[in-house]
Amino acid sequence: MVPERENSRERTPSGATAASRPRTRLDQPLPPRRRFLPEYDPEAFGRLSERIARFLGTGRFIVWMTVVIILWVAWNSLAPSHLRFDEYPFIFLTLMLSLQASYAAPLILLAQNRQDDRDRVNLEQDRKQNERSIADTEYLTREIAALRIGLGEVATRDWIRSEFQDMIKELEELQNGHRHDPVVFPAERSRGRDADDR
Numbered sequence: 001m002v003p004e005r006e007n008s009r010e011r012t013p014s015g016a017t018a019a020s021r022p023r024t025r026l027d028q029p030l031p032p033r034r035r036f037l038p039e040y041d042p043e044a045f046g047r048l049s050e051r052i053a054r055f056l057g058t059g060r061f062i063v064w065m066t067v068v069i070i071l072w073v074a075w076n077s078l079a080p081s082h083l084r085f086d087e088y089p090f091i092f093l094t095l096m097l098s099l100q101a102s103y104a105a106p107l108i109l110l111a112q113n114r115q116d117d118r119d120r121v122n123l124e125q126d127r128k129q130n131e132r133s134i135a136d137t138e139y140l141t142r143e144i145a146a147l148r149i150g151l152g153e154v155a156t157r158d159w160i161r162s163e164f165q166d167m168i169k170e171l172e173e174l175q176n177g178h179r180h181d182p183v184v185f186p187a188e189r190s191r192g193r194d195a196d197d198r
Helices: 002-011 016-020 042-056 059-078 091-152 157-176 186-197
Strands: none
8 A cells, every 4th residue: 555655646646736737848849829909020110110111201102092092082073063073172092192191201211211221231341341441451461561571681683793894893803903813712822822821
């Protein structure tokens, strides 16, 4: 009898709180909560608002709206009285135009806000690109300065020519002035002196 009680205790959780709610598993995602409001994709709605705002800003929209208003006024003024749906003060037309304006204004503002966000991102990317360009230019300037400093110590063709010309002048002076035997390298001349001294 005692082992059966222990098994029954292991199967049922103890305590009032454990019995009232089920165990949650941490290895599985929670089920989605019920929402009472309809969901929509803000990106798709923004694209639609941009399309509508782009259409509202064209001459085609103004022409079509003018044609509709002229037809509306003509029908409600010239048609037989039993076919007219909006009498002379054209209250229904005013209501429709104000309704169209009340929807058009927020859609245009939403499209402008999206354009401002895109412009802000483009400006930030341009600023970062300019910073990279400035950094690259400064790096190249430092490298060119280092190359100029390094080239200042390198023997150039003109410098070697001038050194050879100076050596030729010295040799000509030595031939014309003191000695008649041409000595090109001073080391050979010193060896010759050592041999004569012996």
